[in-house]
Amino acid sequence: MSIADKIKSGDILTMSRLIRDIDDGMPEAEITLQKLFKHSGDSKILGITGLPGAGKSTLTSLLISYYRKQNKRVGVVAVDPTSPFSGGAILGDRIRMQEHNADSDVFIKSVATRGSFGGLSKSVVDIVRIMEAAGKDIIIIETVGVGQDEIDVVRLAGQVLVVTAPGLGDDIQAIKAGILEIADIFVVNKCDLVGAEKAASELKDAAEDNITGDLKPIVMTDSIHIKGIDELTESIDIGFDKFNNDNIKNEYLDRRYRYEIEYKVRDKLTETIRESFENDPVFKDILKAVRDKKMDPYTAVTKIMKNVKLT
Amino acid sequence: MKRKKRILVGKVGLDGHDRGAKILARAFRDAGFEVVYSGLHQTPEMIANMAIQEAVDGVGLSLLSGAHNHLFPEVARLIKEKGADNIVIFGGGTIPDKDVAFLKESGISEIFLPGTSLDIIINWADNNL
Numbered sequence: 001m002s003i004a005d006k007i008k009s010g011d012i013l014t015m016s017r018l019i020r021d022i023d024d025g026m027p028e029a030e031i032t033l034q035k036l037f038k039h040s041g042d043s044k045i046l047g048i049t050g051l052p053g054a055g056k057s058t059l060t061s062l063l064i065s066y067y068r069k070q071n072k073r074v075g076v077v078a079v080d081p082t083s084p085f086s087g088g089a090i091l092g093d094r095i096r097m098q099e100h101n102a103d104s105d106v107f108i109k110s111v112a113t114r115g116s117f118g119g120l121s122k123s124v125v126d127i128v129r130i131m132e133a134a135g136k137d138i139i140i141i142e143t144v145g146v147g148q149d150e151i152d153v154v155r156l157a158g159q160v161l162v163v164t165a166p167g168l169g170d171d172i173q174a175i176k177a178g179i180l181e182i183a184d185i186f187v188v189n190k191c192d193l194v195g196a197e198k199a200a201s202e203l204k205d206a207a208e209d210n211i212t213g214d215l216k217p218i219v220m221t222d223s224i225h226i227k228g229i230d231e232l233t234e235s236i237d238i239g240f241d242k243f244n245n246d247n248i249k250n251e252y253l254d255r256r257y258r259y260e261i262e263y264k265v266r267d268k269l270t271e272t273i274r275e276s277f278e279n280d281p282v283f284k285d286i287l288k289a290v291r292d293k294k295m296d297p298y299t300a301v302t303k304i305m306k307n308v309k310l311t
Numbered sequence: 312m313k314r315k316k317r318i319l320v321g322k323v324g325l326d327g328h329d330r331g332a333k334i335l336a337r338a339f340r341d342a343g344f345e346v347v348y349s350g351l352h353q354t355p356e357m358i359a360n361m362a363i364q365e366a367v368d369g370v371g372l373s374l375l376s377g378a379h380n381h382l383f384p385e386v387a388r389l390i391k392e393k394g395a396d397n398i399v400i401f402g403g404g405t406i407p408d409k410d411v412a413f414l415k416e417s418g419i420s421e422i423f424l425p426g427t428s429l430d431i432i433i434n435w436a437d438n439n440l
């Protein structure tokens with residue numbers, strides 16, 4: 001069996017090894033991804049974002065249970081930040097998903113950002129593709145949750161949950177600052193704690209001020225005592241039902257593939273330009289001319305755009 | 312392209328102490344590894360599944376309960392049975408010297424006795440994973 005066929009049959013070892021190769025930037029992996037493309041694009045992809053400690057991983061575990069009760073196969077990609085000092089990372093999300101460790105229909109993958117911004121790692125889009133080809137019905141992506149510009153997940157996922165909780169400090173302000181627009185559903189988690197009602201009403205005010213069009217649902221949950229989860233899964237189901245409409249599905253696919261292609265083009269260009277500055281005499285001459293004040297950086301940009309070897 | 316090293320720090324069995332495992336996980340992160348931490352009370356099956364899903368290079372098992380002679384070989388057996396015989400397994404905790412030979416015969420590549428410094432463990436992992 002080819003690697004692609006093994007993936008399609010759901011072979012866990014092959015999946016995880018291919019994902020590792022992609023994460024490590026092994027060029028051969030792309031050949032398999034090309035073969036898998038036809039078998040991707042039909043799974044439900046749910047993004048979960050929000051500040052660290054809001055309860056994203058705990059909620060993810062509850063959502064896995066919900067889908068497993070319906071016998072759906074589940075994939076999870078959980079992203080954590082790479083330490084800028086050591087290049088290492090602690091990938092701790094799956095500690096909250098322990099109860100699924102013995103379930104062979106749940107595949108959980110922890111990845112580190114490895115220098116990517118936007119809340120995901122560069123590899124997530126390909127990991128999602130592999131999980132889709134392997135027959136996962138639903139794929140949950142948990143973003144890093146540190147910044148306010150975690151916009152990549154919106155472009156990749158069909159729906160995004162923005163999770164907040166009382167006691168995270170300036171939480172509502174933080175949400176206001178950037179990720180209010182990206183939510184399809186707001187979750188106020190930790191409703192067992194004081195301040196949850198207040199957080200929900202502040203969120204409602206902020207959302208009403210900010211959003212034109214439909215007001216997004218705000219669901220209150222308590223993930224420890226498992227409250228509000230039925231309301232949450234109902235909202236998620238209603239959201240995914242909209243994809244039965246071809247226009248909505250196509251809009252989503254356009255958004256997703258455009259994200260993927262833009263990302264990959266940008267990535268290749270960045271790499272090409274970086275290499276050119278190291279190896280290409282034309283680039284070195286341009287740099288020297290700017291240093292000697294014989295050329296201004298604006299002219300240099302135009303010249304470089306003309307000289308980039310687009311292969 | 313150089314691969315980033317990935318490791319699973321795992322706690323098996325009933326042992327409820329994870330201070331040591333967390334310190335080890337942080338030390339590996341600071342040495343540039345990507346570290347998946349399992350959390351407490353995992354069965355050997357759960358550790359093996361995690362190791363495979365996460366495609367790690369190594370699994371570091373820590374155990375203070377005394378059940379290592381049963382649990383460590385079981386993790387090694389399951390990982391092998393699932394086809395990932397490339398994954399290097401090592402262990403530590405409260406393991407007496409007299410058990411080391413048996414564990415090494417049972418698929419555990421290295422055992423670190425109580426009091427071993429973190430530097431020695433990380434150095435070993437750097438060279439052997």
Ligand SMILES: Nc1nc2c(ncn2[C@@H]2O[C@H](COP(=O)(O)OP(=O)(O)O)[C@@H](O)[C@H]2O)c(=O)[nH]1
Binds near residue numbers: 057193
């Ligand atoms: N009181 C309370 N604690 C919760 C709730 N949900 C999660 N937690 C706890 O909040 C902490 C962070 O949860 P986690 O899921 O790791 O958050 P993440 O960083 O957003 O993924 C953990 O200690 C959880 O047990 C909740 O509904 N109520």
Ligand SMILES: [Mg+2]
Binds near residue numbers: 056057058092093142
């Ligand atoms: Mg988390």
